Amino acid sequence: MVEILEKYSATKLEDVKVWFKAASVADFPTDGGACVKYKDKQIAVFNFARLDKWYACQNLCPHKMEMVLSRGMIGDDKGAPKVACPLHKKTFSLENGENLNGDLDAIATYPVKVEDGLVYIGFKE
Numbered sequence: 001m002v003e004i005l006e007k008y009s010a011t012k013l014e015d016v017k018v019w020f021k022a023a024s025v026a027d028f029p030t031d032g033g034a035c036v037k038y039k040d041k042q043i044a045v046f047n048f049a050r051l052d053k054w055y056a057c058q059n060l061c062p063h064k065m066e067m068v069l070s071r072g073m074i075g076d077d078k079g080a081p082k083v084a085c086p087l088h089k090k091t092f093s094l095e096n097g098e099n100l101n102g103d104l105d106a107i108a109t110y111p112v113k114v115e116d117g118l119v120y121i122g123f124k125e
Contacts, residue, residue, distance in 0.1 A: 007041060008058040008108040009124070010097055016111055016122035025117050033083070035059050035070040036121070043110065043121060044070035046094060048081055054112040055094035056121045061085045062104050069107070 022036045022045055033046040042059035059067045064087050072083040074094070081094040090101050097106040111122035 008060065010106075010108040011110045011122055011124050013111040013122065015124050017125060018123045019113065019120040020123060022119045022121050025114060025119055028119065031074065033070040033072065033074065035067070038121065038123065042067050042070075044072075044083070045112065045119060045121065046070075046074055046081075046083065048074055048094070051076075051081060053081065054114060054119060055081060055083075056110040056112045057083070057092065057094060057097060058108045060107075061087065061090070062099075062107060063088055063090050 020038050028034050028047040030047055030049045033044050036043050036045055044057050044059040046055045048055060059069050061068055066087060068086050069083055071086045074083050077100055082091045082100055083094055084091045090104060092099055092107050097109040099106060113120045
């Protein structure tokens with residue numbers, strides 16, 4: 001199971017080398033998430049319309065090792081955007097991946113940009 005988690009590593013905006021065209025803005029639910037595949041990774045992409053922002057993170061929840069985060073509920077914790085795993089309600093920051101419950105490792109997060117009605121996710125490679 002550890003090798004599954006090892007393929008996910010956060011990408012900071014300044015480290016982006018590839019902008020992957022994920023889908024059209026219209027393909028994502030408003031104030032919700034959807035999953036896209038990039039190489040061997042499943043990435044959860046969230047259209048946080050209430051904040052007029054987009055976020056991306058690994059779809060794999062590190063607690064139950066299930067690909068479910070894209071189906072989680074999004075909200076905020078003291079103004080910071082978060083997603084709650086639909087299986088156990090553990091929450092993660094959509095900005096930096098931190099586990100807000102403090103009992104799990106952080107998840108990988110990725111930069112997102114929207115241009116000409118298309119959603120792009122940034123990766124190191």
